[in-house]
Amino acid sequence: AQSVTQLGSHVSVSEGALVLLRCNYSSSVPPYLFWYVQYPNQGLQLLLKYTTGATLVKGINGFEAEFKKSETSFHLTKPSAHMSDAAEYFCAVSYTGTASKLTFGTGTRLQVTL
Amino acid sequence: DAGVIQSPRHEVTEMGQEVTLRCKPISGHDYLFWYRQTMMRGLELLIYFNNNVPIDDSGMPEDRFSAKMPNASFSTLKIQPSEPRDSAVYFCASSLGGGRTANTEAFFGQGTRLTVV
Numbered sequence: 117a118q119s120v121t122q123l124g125s126h127v128s129v130s131e132g133a134l135v136l137l138r139c140n141y142s143s144s145v146p147p148y149l150f151w152y153v154q155y156p157n158q159g160l161q162l163l164l165k166y167t168t169g170a171t172l173v174k175g176i177n178g179f180e181a182e183f184k185k186s187e188t189s190f191h192l193t194k195p196s197a198h199m200s201d202a203a204e205y206f207c208a209v210s211y212t213g214t215a216s217k218l219t220f221g222t223g224t225r226l227q228v229t230l
Numbered sequence: 231d232a233g234v235i236q237s238p239r240h241e242v243t244e245m246g247q248e249v250t251l252r253c254k255p256i257s258g259h260d261y262l263f264w265y266r267q268t269m270m271r272g273l274e275l276l277i278y279f280n281n282n283v284p285i286d287d288s289g290m291p292e293d294r295f296s297a298k299m300p301n302a303s304f305s306t307l308k309i310q311p312s313e314p315r316d317s318a319v320y321f322c323a324s325s326l327g328g329g330r331t332a333n334t335e336a337f338f339g340q341g342t343r344l345t346v347v
Binding site for chain 2: 220
């Protein structure tokens with residue numbers, strides 16, 4: 117069975133500071149990994165995904181994530197936070213044969229302060 | 231394309247009433263997913279379809295829930311009778327050709343916020 121753990125339900129950073137949102141997965145087969153963002157009263161929007169190939173993945177809005185198989189992690193980072201980054205972020209996993217059937221983590225709410 | 235379209239955006243109903251949520255996937259997508267989001271349980275997959283056929287409904291909480299996809303451009307999620315614990319945001323998502331690789335992006339609608347009083 118596959119699962120996703122997001123450490124920290126709430127993260128607060130200052131504008132301009134580094135953003136680090138943690139995600140660890142558990143999967144018996146090679147996973148596909150995703151980060152989605154949800155703004156208030158909106159649906160989920162894909163930030164980035166890892167399928168195969170390069171382990172450092174760049175996404176929209178300056179976000180990137182690195183797949184580390186040895187650590188079973190897929191942490192999301194952004195060098196400099198902006199007020200507009202305030203949202204909820206979800207890590208998700210799927211694997212071959214499950215037709216994009218995503219298993220989501222519990223989410224991390226990012227707060228950006230002045 | 232306008233993206234995945236869900237209706238209504240908000241629904242308030244009384245306990246015991248029937249509720250129908252609607253979804254129009256992105257044209258050409260062959261997978262459709264229904265998710266439920268609550269504070270307690272997060273995002274849960276309820277059911278998904280491939281080419282209008284239900285593939286996995288193991289996430290449907292109980293027999294009060296049913297979903298249909300009569301054609302490639304429309305799906306419904308019905309709750310009958312509704313209960314206060316069904317209050318949640320229900321999302322529909324669609325994707326293209328995820329069957330073999332499962333690495334394709336799922337596009338989400340804006341959700342329906344259901345309140346059962």
